Amino acid sequence: MNNMDLLWILLCGFLVFMMQLGFALVETGTVRTKNTINVAMKNLIDTVFSIIFFWIIGFGIMFGTDNFGLIGHNKFLIDGLDLEENAIFFFQAMFAATAITIISGAVAERIKFTSYIVVSIIVSAIIYPIFGHWAWNDTGWLKELGFIDFAGSTVVHSLGAWIGLAGTIVLGPRLGKFKKNGKIKYFAPSNHNFIVFGVFILFFAWFGFNAGSLLKFNFSVTSILLNTLLSAVFGGFGAWTITLYNKEKVDVELFSFGIIAGLVGITAGCYELTIAQSAFVGFVSAYVMHYGDQFLVKKLKIDDPLSVVSIHGFAGVWGTIAVGILGKLPENFTRVHFIYVQTLGVVVAFVFAFSLGLILFYFLFRINLLRVSKKHEVLGLNRSEHNAKLPWVDTIESIVNIMKTGNLQKKIHEERDTEVGIVAKFFNHLLVILRDKNAKLTTSNNNLRTKAYYDALTGIHNRRGLYERIKDKILNPNYCLAILDIDKFKLVNDTYGHDVGDEILKELANSVSKKIRQNDIFARWGGEEFILLLKTKDLQVAENIAEKLRIDISKTEFPTVKHITASFGISSFKNSEQSFEEVFKNADKALYQAKENGRNRVFTF
Numbered sequence: 001m002n003n004m005d006l007l008w009i010l011l012c013g014f015l016v017f018m019m020q021l022g023f024a025l026v027e028t029g030t031v032r033t034k035n036t037i038n039v040a041m042k043n044l045i046d047t048v049f050s051i052i053f054f055w056i057i058g059f060g061i062m063f064g065t066d067n068f069g070l071i072g073h074n075k076f077l078i079d080g081l082d083l084e085e086n087a088i089f090f091f092q093a094m095f096a097a098t099a100i101t102i103i104s105g106a107v108a109e110r111i112k113f114t115s116y117i118v119v120s121i122i123v124s125a126i127i128y129p130i131f132g133h134w135a136w137n138d139t140g141w142l143k144e145l146g147f148i149d150f151a152g153s154t155v156v157h158s159l160g161a162w163i164g165l166a167g168t169i170v171l172g173p174r175l176g177k178f179k180k181n182g183k184i185k186y187f188a189p190s191n192h193n194f195i196v197f198g199v200f201i202l203f204f205a206w207f208g209f210n211a212g213s214l215l216k217f218n219f220s221v222t223s224i225l226l227n228t229l230l231s232a233v234f235g236g237f238g239a240w241t242i243t244l245y246n247k248e249k250v251d252v253e254l255f256s257f258g259i260i261a262g263l264v265g266i267t268a269g270c271y272e273l274t275i276a277q278s279a280f281v282g283f284v285s286a287y288v289m290h291y292g293d294q295f296l297v298k299k300l301k302i303d304d305p306l307s308v309v310s311i312h313g314f315a316g317v318w319g320t321i322a323v324g325i326l327g328k329l330p331e332n333f334t335r336v337h338f339i340y341v342q343t344l345g346v347v348v349a350f351v352f353a354f355s356l357g358l359i360l361f362y363f364l365f366r367i368n369l370l371r372v373s374k375k376h377e378v379l380g381l382n383r384s385e386h387n388a389k390l391p392w393v394d395t396i397e398s399i400v401n402i403m404k405t406g407n408l409q410k411k412i413h414e415e416r417d418t419e420v421g422i423v424a425k426f427f428n429h430l431l432v433i434l435r436d437k438n439a440k441l442t443t444s445n446n447n448l449r450t451k452a453y454y455d456a457l458t459g460i461h462n463r464r465g466l467y468e469r470i471k472d473k474i475l476n477p478n479y480c481l482a483i484l485d486i487d488k489f490k491l492v493n494d495t496y497g498h499d500v501g502d503e504i505l506k507e508l509a510n511s512v513s514k515k516i517r518q519n520d521i522f523a524r525w526g527g528e529e530f531i532l533l534l535k536t537k538d539l540q541v542a543e544n545i546a547e548k549l550r551i552d553i554s555k556t557e558f559p560t561v562k563h564i565t566a567s568f569g570i571s572s573f574k575n576s577e578q579s580f581e582e583v584f585k586n587a588d589k590a591l592y593q594a595k596e597n598g599r600n601r602v603f604t605f
Helices: 003-030 033-063 083-106 113-136 141-145 153-171 192-214 220-245 252-267 275-299 308-326 335-366 374-379 381-386 391-405 419-453 463-470 489-496 498-515 539-555 580-596
Strands: 480-486 521-526 529-534 566-572 602-604
Touching: 003 033, 003 083, 003 192, 003 252, 033 083, 033 113, 033 381, 083 113, 083 153, 083 192, 083 308, 113 141, 113 153, 113 335, 113 381, 141 335, 153 252, 153 308, 153 335, 192 220, 192 252, 220 252, 220 275, 252 275, 252 308, 275 308, 308 335, 374 381, 391 419, 419 463, 463 521, 463 529, 480 489, 480 498, 480 539, 480 580, 489 498, 498 521, 498 529, 498 539, 529 539, 539 566, 539 602, 566 580, 580 602
Parallel strands: 566 602
Antiparallel strands: 480 529, 480 566, 521 529
């Protein structure tokens, strides 16, 4: 390795490290706001743990020497004295971190943070290095068969996707993703701009990912870079054509993921294929990604929040097999044999990674370390896993809580000198206006209620008010019903005028209201008729009360006419099945008898 080769490897290592930032932005933008901090932290934490354990054990397993092409047995815990080896480790450690990050997207929004750390350790220390040894170590059995995966369409991307697929299956879908009626709920991304920015960073960093895998700097680098570039843009172009075919607008996620799929697809053959072949691989990768994702979600009901399996898994498989279909034949290889070797490699990767992934995730499930509780999932992993809050989320939750409870007395916290604080201030101002409007509306409703349920002349319940008062009461057989009717009231109106009649009605209502008991109900039925609901089962007690009222009325001095009399008809509920209307008819019959017998009398039925 000369100095230029060393510089190139290190620069490409820097670029590959930036893929962590790209993936973090894409994931943060794609998940819901309540989980953005959690996925960002997962990208940060898997960088830490994957590199630590890749140094301790993974690098030795992957690039150490062996006798059977299965696993390395030296180069553990490298001491840094071999300066050329340091550069290789630095570059390869970035790849290991990338493989883990891919898993993060598939299990997003419902995995425990501690569980994800365990997954990062196992994958970086064992699963990824073992398959990497098979495919990339000079003595690895797949490498010796002629398997070609130049920069890791299968070794890095598909491997991570298959482990992620195992995770999604064991974890199960996010709450509410699949409805009982068969509908699939779409969870809107928190920030579409972050998705786009993340793709730009991944696009840029991928040049280091692919071109750095040459591990030297010569003119072949230009071919790798150009193939990577063309495949990526044709991946985006393919995604755009899908929107045309489906007569949809250009979807941010589909278009962005199409570019990433193009990058994944060309990673295996960026050194083997021509420019035209690379463009074709990128274009097809977008279709493989899109329809693969539709199959997983709609047919298999697998919830993959970031379409990891389709982008990195299916597109990675396509890109790896495409090397066998389109690439230059190795010496002594037929086309069929080349395709067979490439297909064998992707099948082995799937069986190996998916099986170990299932075992790993199922073990975490059995020890109750895998999935967060339903309460925490609803609350969001930002808060439940990291006790971290986003001001916007808290403000929105406060607004939603006020809307749900209808409690306009609450106030949202106003964070000074911030955009969310300004929004909170204006919302609080709106709450003050709503409280005032609500108070006026309550007053207005009370006034309307008074007009609707109370007699405007006498101030006591009207007929509608009486029905409203008794609708929730079990009257029978706890009440007796009395009808009070003013004798010869038409003659009073005809002789003295309706004004005098109205005064008599008001005075009578006022007088009777003062004399009845607290649990009795008094209402104007209409005209000169009044209803008394007396809380007693005993007809004799009801008759005594009515008789006393009759005497008081006859002795009371009214304006102008001086004295009036009133007749009473009383009935009671004979059994629990009798309705108010039936008892009223009976009381009315008793009232008729009182009038027939000379008026100013109390009769019972």
